[in-house]
Amino acid sequence: MAGLNNCSGYSSKDGSDLRSFSNALYQKVGTWKRKERQFSMSGLSAYQKEEGEGVNPILRQPDADEPLIFSGSNSDKDELAVRRCIVEETRDTDQIRKRSRHAYLQGRKEKKLLEIEQKVRDHENLFEGAKLSQAEEMDLMYLRNICEIAKKPLEGDYTGGYKMPDAYDLDGAINQEKRFSVAKRASTNTEAVQMMNTFSAQEAWEAQQIGKSIYKFGSQDRNKTCDYSYILEDQIDSVKGSVLNGNKEPNRVEKDRKLRKALPIYSYREKLLQAVKEHQVVIIVGETGSGKTTQIPQFLHEAGYTKHGMVACTQPRRIAAMSVAARVSKEMGVKLGHEVGYSIRFEDCTSEKTIIKYMTDGMLLREFLTEPDLGSYSVVIVDEAHERTLSTDVIFGLIKDLGRFRTDLKILISSATLDAEKFSNYFDLAPIFTIPGRQFPVEIHYAKAPEPDYVCAAMKMVLQIHLRQPPGDILVFLTGQEEIEVVDEKLRDLTRGLGTKIGELVICPIYANLPNELQAKVFEPTPEGARKVVLATNIAEASVTIDGIKYVVDPGFCKIKTYNPHTGMESLLVNRISKASAKQRAGRSGRTGPGKCFRLYTEYEYEHDLEDNAVPEMQRTNLANVVLTLKSLGIHDLVNFDFMEPPPSEALLQALEQLFALNALNVKGELTKTGRRMAELPLEPMLSKMVVASDKYKCSDEIITIAAMLSIGNSVFYRPKGKEVQADNARRNFNAGTFGDHLALLNVYNSWKWTSFSTQWCYENYIQVRSMRRARDIRDQLEALVKRAEIEITSNLNDLNAIRKAITSGFFLHAAKLQMHGSYRALRNHQTINIHPSSVLAQELPPRWVVFHNLVLTTREYMRQVTEINPKWLLDIAPHYYQLKDVDGPKTKKMPHSQGKSRISH
């Protein structure tokens, strides 16, 4: 019951138990409502009369330590105005909700329900009359339970827990246990609510539910007149949990900025240098604000480590590398690019004088290719190691190996979290050095009960904070663009017209695909008297820092890319965040002053359902590129390569197979000449194979454009809300005379080039300038590298067949054949797939043979970026992979759809 004593919303100060308290509370609310109806003719004055009686317990029940902003005399008037507005707006809310994720989930749920019901029937038929084993009975009961749960509407469906997506495992099959675990847990909840007495959060929830039912009993006609209660009455109760340690005092901030010596790390200087002197590898745990990234390289320089080589410090992000380098060069009083520099893709800001070099981790990996012993470095610092990016993990393996014969090389691994033990074990029990951070304290509040719909809950929470908490900006973490747009629209609707009655809400969305000029709004200072609400994706967790955030709303979800090596399919799934992420998110509120973090999940869920750390990227990605890099570094035994956490062996094998098929590896698993050329290019292997092959077809100019356009991904076309039709029309202009998306992308780039890279042209055609500039950068880089690899740049724009052949050379593994009903069958694994509706070819008569760039799993399995090919090319280009019967079997001539028996030999 410890949690209850801390609860901030309804805590009873006289010690009476929660149930009777909430009971009384709801009765009070009921009275209040009835009175309001009585006085509806002059509602406002009725309020003023009642002032002082505690008429509105929800807003008038202040926390002991939490002053209300409504303490002034106008509070009830203001609040009434808010409610009035909400009454009016609720009429529209239903419609908005229909378009929201909510409705989307409901639709999917219904589909699923039909499937499950059929399954139950099947089961029942199968086992009719037979005696069931206990396990079978459990199974059946469990399916029935799911049916029951699925039948309930989403709104108010407290039994359903969080809405979780289907769980896919790396081994290909859908993991049924994982998939239904949420439902399973929920079903036990409904059947035996009494069983949930093991933890306080659940108890509190139960008490609240009982309180609600009592309240309903007393006001049956509530739905007719009291729609406005939607937001405030159904408020989210939170329990105050732990406080993230903070040791920073507000008045010291300014001083700290000026005094390097005031940073916490400074007092550890001598000890740290001693540790580095005695050990080759040192693990540094430094919390945010400890100054480790800026100070440690300077310490090492002062201690003389730069006499025999540079100090390298890797960062996972470009911006971090640039900005830290700029700050350090300022501190040292040297010009950026001289003694202190940075090195990122497209930009090498270093010189011969450089002794401290900040760089992205991918860049250090590239340096391994040109200088395998890292001879020009004396110290390598791997910063932000806890993020476990693909490059960081590969660097770990390489540098651990390198350290064995370069004993003079010092290695520092710096991480923000407490999984330092893992790092230490990996690096042969390297000593761990802990430096305290300097941050403001952050109060953590947990939800008292699980929230069924986190989008809706987040919205309520924002309004609650806005009404109840002192000024300060709010940061809300959502999973994607769609959610952000829904919440944005709904919040705008709800607060429209409040104007002067209540502080204005300035709503700023931010996600990576949002055009720059719209992103900039987030960083503008909040107007006087207003409150900024930032709706962000994970971008705000580490990549973007917004000043002035005082409150964080954390629903506890994010989208994570998963990869299935069997089908070669990747999918973005909404998933729980890790404890480390939750901590990081909370910390975003304590940057400029003490903050508060409202987690929309219970403390129990935090403790038991969240993993400590996110799954490293290595475990959930296509490894072809990693394997190619390692092979070109001369590492042949990949199975025994010392990964910190080895990737799944299937993924490794699949990557080897793919590289073999692409002719990058020979039968012995050694790198071929083609493979060596491919490794030079900063592209995925299939794309780099395409580029290498373009030499043969004399169309390298076009192919590198296509490769650049494909590697910027899906952010070329911009489709603003409300202008979808115009955007789609503009997009269609590029499709004329093409055989598919690849050539359409080529058209886009060339058209832009012919307008001399006009920004205006991009706006007119609903194309994202930022992405196009990036494509141009990549294209320029590729052009230089291709020339260095002695591939001649030749343009052959008129011979579209040559271009398509070159594409096929890279993507023959991704070939598919039309079946009946317009779906396709992948030649590699006979999987049924479809053309993505956004593709050029989705508009036209489906071609019989295609190659595609990648597969995504959303509602169905879709191919994105599809181009028509001639099946004979497959035989010409990949005779080692395809045989005549694969593309031209005797049966296929008459019955093109019954080709299932043909087999692919490797």
Next chain:
DNA sequence: GAGCACTGC
């Protein structure tokens, strides 16, 4: 006729 988190070379 569907909806793509974030990086990096």
